Amino acid sequence: MADRSRSFTVRPLRMVAVAATGTLVAATLTACGSGSGDSKTTLVVAQWTNAAAVEQTKKYNQAFEQAHPDVEIKMQTAPTANNAWPTLQNSLLTSKRVDVLAQFAKSPSDFPPESTGIKVQGTATLIASKQFVDLSDQPFMKRFDPNQHVMEYKGGTYGVMTSAYVNNTGLFYKKDLLDKYGLKVPTTFDEFIDVLKAFKSKGKSGIFVAGKDGYQNIVWAGIVNQLLMEGKPAGEANSVYTKRAEQFYKGEQNWTDPLYKDASDRYQQIMKYIEPNASGVPAQTAPGVWASNKDDFPFFVDGSYDGNTIAQANPGLNFGFFAVPGTDDAAWNRPAIAPDLAWTVPVSSKQQKLALEYLDFITQKDNYAQWVKATGSLSTQPGVPTPNLKWTDWLSQNADKGYINASNPWTPADAAEVADGPQTQDNAPFGHKSWDKALSECANAYTASVKK
Structure with a gap:
């Protein structure tokens, strides 16, 4: 396991x-x-x-x-x-x-x-x-x-x-491409969607992601991280995650709660702007492919561990890194470490x-x-x-x-995989399962796992 x-x-x-x-x-x-x-x-x-x-x-x-x-x-x-x-x-x-x-x-x-x-x-x-x-x-x-x-x-x-x-919340961006169209690095969720819409109007695919290996989960989990930590000091992260785990275990919280529905809605809005063939892109080659396409794909979903890999693939690329702006308040769109x-x-x-x-x-x-x-x-x-x-x-x-990256709710080792949360490869737009159905299945699986 x-x-x-x-x-x-x-x-x-x-x-x-x-x-x-x-x-x-x-x-x-x-x-x-x-x-x-x-x-x-x-x-x-x-x-x-x-x-x-x-x-x-x-x-x-x-x-x-x-x-x-x-x-x-x-x-x-x-x-x-x-x-x-x-x-x-x-x-x-x-x-x-x-x-x-x-x-x-x-x-x-x-x-x-x-x-x-x-x-x-x-x-x-x-x-x-x-x-x-x-x-x-x-x-x-x-x-x-x-x-x-x-x-x-x-x-x-x-x-x-x-x-x-x-890792979760990680986004690379091409500085020159944003400058070319007079756009700035977004700091809130609405600004991010507006920037993605602007690129789409220019015929650009907004986001490159290694969908074959599930890297879209960085966006989903990043939004969850930011919503969980919204309004809270970074030093409280572990206590926030522990409280969530306790509430999951006691049946006071689950995957169908408003926070996760909000996260799934924001995730789906962002995923409307991924490159068309994202499901076939492997993580092994994604940094190099993104780096070589300097005139398309302004954003790239990946962890900071690939920064030097991108720089090596295209030394002339002018790029940066920031956190997914998953909330409506720029102050709380911080990196999850x-x-x-x-x-x-x-x-x-x-x-x-x-x-x-x-x-x-x-x-x-x-x-x-x-x-x-x-x-x-x-x-x-x-x-x-x-x-x-x-x-x-x-x-x-x-x-x-x-702040320290979110820990999962406490889940028994023999639980179904979905008890840990949505599997983004199975859900729209990569799979055929709706997010409402996915969250419901996750909630039922978690409840069943702790009642054994």
């Missing part, structure tokens, strides 16, 4: 290779400490395959080894496709042969109370079963924004999140002390700055700015206004 808590976040099965913005060598990394001895201690570091992130980790490893001559780092990687990454990490944990392990970060709202009887899944299972070292008292945790201390459970913090992206890579130390590690030294090393300010620049990640350290790349002007100004 897939990890349901990530179902509101469309993330490509292949981890996108992003272009590093500069040549970095291990010697430039901030290192301290030394070691000696004839035999070397092995430290095993494991993460899923992402070209830029893996290359940066290798540079960290080389610099750490230089500072600790008696240490040898062994790196393990696997792609997320075809269950390869879960298989590798399960093998490493079972054999107790991993010291620093990457995980997809979890928010506190992902953990249903034990009284519900709903079992957590994936990373949340490992945290709840105390298979990771509590990092709460580690000095390096003070470098990070406490509002982004996801991986928390019952007073402990079981990972340090070093990567975050805007998707927790991504978090580093953990398994309690089964035979080199816990060394593993903690490694985490301290890679999260030092200068070293972490190189990580966010190489990966295109939003910074989770207040002392390290989000990279100022050619397409990140809006992000640089607005990332600190964002």
Whole structure:
């Protein structure tokens, strides 16, 4: 069974290779400490395959080894496709042969109370079963924004999140195309629809989206995020999501409530302006295709993790990135920040002390700055700015206004898939199911799942 808590976040099965913005060598990394001895201690570091992130980790490893001559780092990687990454990490944990392990970060709202009887899944299972070292008292945790201390459970913090992206709510746009027709980046829902209408009147397809792989869900989930968080400070996100989950579980809220009907109406209005063949567009090629068509498709639905990919596909493209304006108030159309890579130390590690030294090393300010620049990640350290790349002007100004991406309602593992919410590929305009019917089916499925 897939990890349901990530179902509101469309993330490509292949981890996108992003272009590093500069040549970095291990010697430039901030290192301290030394070691000696004839035999070397092995430290095993494991993460899923992402070209830029893996290359940066290798540079960290080389610099750490230089500072600790008696240490040898062994790196393990696997792609997320075809269950390869879960298989590798399960093998490493079972054999107790991993010291620093990457995980997809979890928010506190992902953990249903034990009284519900709903079992957590994936990373949340490992945290709840105390298979990771509590990092709460580690000095390096003070470098990070406490509002982004996801991986928390019952007073402990079981990972340090070093990567975050805007996924749900994510939209790229072509600056020159908007300028050509005297249009501005929309800040409210009505402005967005007006801009899309204007492009249609010029014979332009407003929105490019990888419909074959369900990337239209970024729009649907992004609108839901913004309606849930409308009028609320970013720091209240987890409490908002927890309250929603509690109300779903108690039968006080469900998918047929006005908020979700409003979201579905706004989603359908936006989807009227997608390119005609969206259902056949795969995520693998979508960034490059959008980048190459500089005179059409002013908007592109995708996460910020693909920004450097777009820039590499067409270096001359003048483009930017902003959040779907899903509400009628510009102040509340903020980016939803998707927790991504978090580093953990398994309690089964035979080199816990060394593993903690490694985490301290890679999260030092200068070293972490190189990580966010190489990966295109939003910074989770207040002392390290989000990279100022050619397409990140809006992000640089607005990332600190964002909030942690919404967690799903607590759903039993054996529930029907639609209990987690609408499946956009089945619903209009991609499928034949009406949104009223879809929301009704989702509500019935969720109610049935918690009454078993």
